[in-house]
Amino acid sequence: MTDPIHHDALKAWFLGPRGENAELLERLFTEALRDHVFWRRNYHPEDGFTIRELDKRREGYDRAVATLTQELMGLLAELKRGVPFFSGRYKGHMAFEQTIASQVGYFAAMLYNPNNVAIEASPVTTRLEVEVGSQLAGMMGYDQDEAWGHLTSGGTVANFEALWVARNVIYLPIAARGAADELGVDLEVERADGSRVPLSRLNLWELVNMPPSAALDLWEALWSCGSRAEVHDALHGHSLQTLGYQEYVRRLSEAFGDPLPPSVVLVASTAHYSWEKIVRALGIGSNQLVFIPVDENFRMDPDALWETIVELTEQKVPILACISVCGTTEESAMDRLDRVLEVRERARKELGVTFHLHSDACYGGYAAAVTWDEAGERRSAAQIQASVGRPERESDLSAWPSPDWVRSMEALAETDSVTIDPHKLGYTPYPAGAVVFKDRRARELVAVDPPYLLPTQGLGSAEDLFLGRFVFEGSKPGAAAASVWLSHKVLPLDERGYGHLVERTVAGARRLYAALAGAEMDPFRLVLLPEPDINIVCFLLTHPGFRSLEEVNALNEGIYARMSLSEPGAQPEYIITRTRFQTPMYDGAVDPILSRLEVGSPEEWKASGKEGLVVLRSTVMDPFLADEEDGPDHVGGFIQALQSAAGRSLRELRAPASER
Numbered sequence: 001m002t003d004p005i006h007h008d009a010l011k012a013w014f015l016g017p018r019g020e021n022a023e024l025l026e027r028l029f030t031e032a033l034r035d036h037v038f039w040r041r042n043y044h045p046e047d048g049f050t051i052r053e054l055d056k057r058r059e060g061y062d063r064a065v066a067t068l069t070q071e072l073m074g075l076l077a078e079l080k081r082g083v084p085f086f087s088g089r090y091k092g093h094m095a096f097e098q099t100i101a102s103q104v105g106y107f108a109a110m111l112y113n114p115n116n117v118a119i120e121a122s123p124v125t126t127r128l129e130v131e132v133g134s135q136l137a138g139m140m141g142y143d144q145d146e147a148w149g150h151l152t153s154g155g156t157v158a159n160f161e162a163l164w165v166a167r168n169v170i171y172l173p174i175a176a177r178g179a180a181d182e183l184g185v186d187l188e189v190e191r192a193d194g195s196r197v198p199l200s201r202l203n204l205w206e207l208v209n210m211p212p213s214a215a216l217d218l219w220e221a222l223w224s225c226g227s228r229a230e231v232h233d234a235l236h237g238h239s240l241q242t243l244g245y246q247e248y249v250r251r252l253s254e255a256f257g258d259p260l261p262p263s264v265v266l267v268a269s270t271a272h273y274s275w276e277k278i279v280r281a282l283g284i285g286s287n288q289l290v291f292i293p294v295d296e297n298f299r300m301d302p303d304a305l306w307e308t309i310v311e312l313t314e315q316k317v318p319i320l321a322c323i324s325v326c327g328t329t330e331e332s333a334m335d336r337l338d339r340v341l342e343v344r345e346r347a348r349k350e351l352g353v354t355f356h357l358h359s360d361a362c363y364g365g366y367a368a369a370v371t372w373d374e375a376g377e378r379r380s381a382a383q384i385q386a387s388v389g390r391p392e393r394e395s396d397l398s399a400w401p402s403p404d405w406v407r408s409m410e411a412l413a414e415t416d417s418v419t420i421d422p423h424k425l426g427y428t429p430y431p432a433g434a435v436v437f438k439d440r441r442a443r444e445l446v447a448v449d450p451p452y453l454l455p456t457q458g459l460g461s462a463e464d465l466f467l468g469r470f471v472f473e474g475s476k477p478g479a480a481a482a483s484v485w486l487s488h489k490v491l492p493l494d495e496r497g498y499g500h501l502v503e504r505t506v507a508g509a510r511r512l513y514a515a516l517a518g519a520e521m522d523p524f525r526l527v528l529l530p531e532p533d534i535n536i537v538c539f540l541l542t543h544p545g546f547r548s549l550e551e552v553n554a555l556n557e558g559i560y561a562r563m564s565l566s567e568p569g570a571q572p573e574y575i576i577t578r579t580r581f582q583t584p585m586y587d588g589a590v591d592p593i594l595s596r597l598e599v600g601s602p603e604e605w606k607a608s609g610k611e612g613l614v615v616l617r618s619t620v621m622d623p624f625l626a627d628e629e630d631g632p633d634h635v636g637g638f639i640q641a642l643q644s645a646a647g648r649s650l651r652e653l654r655a656p657a658s659e660r
């Protein structure tokens with residue numbers, strides 16, 4: 001069972017649903033503020049005072065303070081109409097409260113307002129950010145000496161950067177080929193099948209199918225073929241980054257005859273909608289997003305992935321990247337990443353085809369913490385199962401996690417890049433996303449050299465710590481880095497800290513799942529989706545009188561309206577959210593649900609279009625829900641609220657239109 005020390009610590013990690021730890025937070029906030037003020041007072045005391053005590057006794061001063069105080073009171077009152085993320089009654093989106101550590105870290109650093117765009121504007125917090133990047137890389141299983149990571153404003157930008165880098169790595173060999181010609185050199189390179197040949201012998205298809213690590217080796221080797229300036233100019237003269245797609249394709253047809261069809265990005269069909277934005281923004285085009293079907297557990301189907309790769313290869317369509325998901329936004333499903341990796345390996349060996357493999361672990365990344373023990377060794381599925389525990393009523397549920405789950409998490413170490421959102425399962429304030437690359441050299445392919453740049457001085461040098469060079473964003477909050485950093489200090493990225501926290505949320509989600517499975521919903525019937533891979537419980541309600549999907553959707557839409565803040569003035573007892581499964585993305589997952597609903601034929605599903613199937617969804621980020629003895633019964637309360645909302649929804653559906 002759970003280690004009692006970790007479990008007791010949980011009560012100190014958050015302000016608490018009733019502000020139980022207010023004194024602690026206040027003490028730390030005050031400490032941070034006072035300490036900052038001491039710093040100011042002792043900074044060149046010979047400068048004297050700018051704001052004197054007598055200035056504070058003037059009318060204009062008083063008025064300014066009065067305005068500030070008054071307006072703040074107004075703001076504070078407004079803010080209470082916000083979302084009660086902290087409460088056990090909130091079971092909606094992936095949001096809970098933040099760790100005290102992250103709040104205090106943010107506040108303390110915010111007073112200094114460091115800008116992590118460049119080390120000279122953030123001598124302390126840039127280092128913290130690099131350290132956090134390394135910690136996250138370690139949690140993914142990457143070699144920390146080779147990897148590189150940093151914070152972003154969120155998962156969307158992190159994903160953008162991962163694909164930006166991936167695209168540049170995949171196209172690098174083409175630019176390198178042009179550059180080598182120009183420099184009058186030839187280099188030996190590795191092909192997808194592992195054989196080594198001169199660069200000049202590769203055709204276009206082979207160039208775009210060079211393994212990412214071989215492409216980076218080539219990039220490194222090229223730098224010794226001339227002066228820095230010569231190589232720089234030669235590479236830039238041929239790279240997509242400088243030329244842009246139109247000119248690039250024109251040159252490809254000139255140099256190789258056939259420019260090949262547009263390259264595609266493979267994504268699990270459960271992928272976050274940010275991928276659509278990203279391929280549009282990068283000029284790849286949303287037509288080039290190829291959705292891979294998911295299975296009934298919402299995991300990318302590895303066989304379908306293989307078949308897609310074979311088809312694309314037959315048509316000579318290059319694959320830029322494959323995006324696998326670790327913790328889908330809707331269901332917290334985890335792709336079988338180990339099997340996705342097997343497919344990539346098979347494609348490399350049998351088809352000579354390769355691509356960048358990215359895991360979108362924006363939601364699920366922190367769950368990797370459960371696989372690490374204090375000593376930095378991996379925990380087995382059995383060890384984790386023992387610490388998560390399984391209360392009596394959950395005996396129908398399978399043990400969590402499965403050995404396959406652990407294998408999928410361990411497989412993160414073999415990806416080329418991963419994105420993780422500290423502002424989701426890291427419980428830190430916004431904005432905090434992160435991207436980590438397995439091979440730090442990759443960041444050079446997006447580096448922009450500002451005019452004031454110093455020559456390379458190696459790791460930890462001013463150049464190395466000039467984050468703005470290697471990242472998409474410019475000015476960025478050093479406070480976010482301090483926030484994540486302090487939270488990682490208090491909650492280590494293993495079974496003692498984040499691992500324990502995530503385990504408790506999983507235990508809570510399972511408690512809710514088991515209770516829903518056994519709930520008497522008369523006259524309704526509750527249909528649960530498969531057990532979640534992490535902590536999002538999805539379900540829907542139906543009524544024996546229903547004959548169509550449309551009726552089922554209307555009932556659940558009505559429940560959602562009564563259990564959300566979507567309508568102004570709503571005061572729901574419990575808050576959930578909902579999603580819509582749509583065809584064809586969810587085709588692989590919907591059959592078992594339809595058959596359990598006992599309405600909705602495959603034809604009806606196919607014709608449902610944008611309406612799709614409305615599914616109710618509860619993200620359990622509340623680590624206190626798992627404990628039955630302590631606190632209010634938010635599981636029982638939730639089920640009652642659900643039943644009552646369903647009753648009201650049905651009455652509205654049945655009422656004649658005039659009464660609605």
Ligand SMILES: *Cc1c(COP(=O)(O)O)cnc(C)c1O
Nearest residue numbers: 154155156272329360362363433
């Ligand atoms: C939330 C999420 C994103 C986007 O992250 P933001 O921080 O909202 O920009 C991307 N992918 C997945 C899987 C997510 O859950």
